Amino acid sequence: DAGVTQSPTHLIKTRGQQVTLRCSPKSGHDTVSWYQQALGQGPQFIFQYYEEEERQRGNFPDRFSGHQFPNYSSELNVNALLLGDSALYLCASSLNRNTEAFFGQGTRLTVV
Amino acid sequence: AQSVTQLGSHVSVSEGALVLLRCNYSSSVPPYLFWYVQYPNQGLQLLLKYTTGATLVKGINGFEAEFKKSETSFHLTKPSAHMSDAAEYFCAVKPARGNNRLAFGKGNQVVVIP
Numbered sequence: 001d002a003g004v005t006q007s008p009t010h011l012i013k014t015r016g017q018q019v020t021l022r023c024s025p026k027s028g029h030d031t032v033s034w035y036q037q038a039l040g041q042g043p044q045f046i047f048q049y050y051e052e053e054e055r056q057r058g059n060f061p062d063r064f065s066g067h068q069f070p071n072y073s074s075e076l077n078v079n080a081l082l083l084g085d086s087a088l089y090l091c092a093s094s095l096n097r098n099t100e101a102f103f104g105q106g107t108r109l110t111v112v
Numbered sequence: 113a114q115s116v117t118q119l120g121s122h123v124s125v126s127e128g129a130l131v132l133l134r135c136n137y138s139s140s141v142p143p144y145l146f147w148y149v150q151y152p153n154q155g156l157q158l159l160l161k162y163t164t165g166a167t168l169v170k171g172i173n174g175f176e177a178e179f180k181k182s183e184t185s186f187h188l189t190k191p192s193a194h195m196s197d198a199a200e201y202f203c204a205v206k207p208a209r210g211n212n213r214l215a216f217g218k219g220n221q222v223v224v225i226p
Contacts, residue, residue, distance in 0.1 A: 042202050042216030056213055090155055094212050101212060103156040
């Protein structure tokens with residue numbers, strides 16, 4: 001079992017650009033949640049996808065959007081990048097939205 | 113809404129000494145509580161969780177935590193610190209029913225002194 005996998009592991013973008021991060025959930029899981037972890041902080045919930053729809057959303061602007069595919073994998077898109085978007089982005093998967101969440105290794109995004 | 117308070121961002125402990133990390137939560141509904149560990153440049157690994165039943169829960173690597181509803185606390189302990197325990201630790205809460213949205217504390221960076 002490969003667990004939750006995220007790609008890429010690191011990337012650097014320029015202010016104003018757009019970025020797409022990818023997540024493959026743990027085998028058998030159907031729910032994907034995304035979290036942003038700024039340096040020195042705990043993870044903050046961005047949104048959750050289940051049955052290809054956004055089901056819950058945290059306090060993040062519309063520049064943050066996502067998608068879930070029929071195979072349950074997910075993408076996080078961030079438009080018009082700001083320096084403050086620099087963070088570790090974590091993906092977590094679970095089954096039926098209510099079971100234990102398993103986290104991936106994260107994608108380290110640096111905006112310059 | 114749920115929230116978590118972890119005091120003291122950095123905690124230093126001598127090798128072999130007790131590790132104690134404090135977590136207090138706020139929740140409008142019965143909570144599920146979690147402790148996660150994060151090693152440098154890695155994701156989060158679940159140490160232990162409280163859902164229902166026994167309030168003293170044991171996790172991996174010798175850690176345990178006790179859910180105290182009257183004190184709204186879920187403190188993490190380990191009797192004897194090892195060098196390998198140096199990491200960042202996060203307490204998290206989510207409602208027992210309804211959604212799988214975790215609310216995390218700010219974390220404790222644990223330094224183990226030889």
